[in-house]
Amino acid sequence: MEPKIPGPDHPITIEKTGLRVVVRVGAHVVADTTQALTLREAAYPPVQYIPLEDVDQTLLASSEEGFE
Numbered sequence: 001m002e003p004k005i006p007g008p009d010h011p012i013t014i015e016k017t018g019l020r021v022v023v024r025v026g027a028h029v030v031a032d033t034t035q036a037l038t039l040r041e042a043a044y045p046p047v048q049y050i051p052l053e054d055v056d057q058t059l060l061a062s063s064e065e066g067f068e
Contacts, residue, residue: 035050
């Protein structure tokens, strides 16, 4: 598959989310931030990016490729 290049037919934007984002798994709060970024790419659903310092890293498992 050939990578998409940003442009008029495939827009990509990154902006501050502007809201508090809390990520929970069951009763555990995995992340809590007001510094999230929202990436919008063409017609794909928006994706939230959360700074690692706002993530409870004790709940993450490491792998050969990094955090999962």
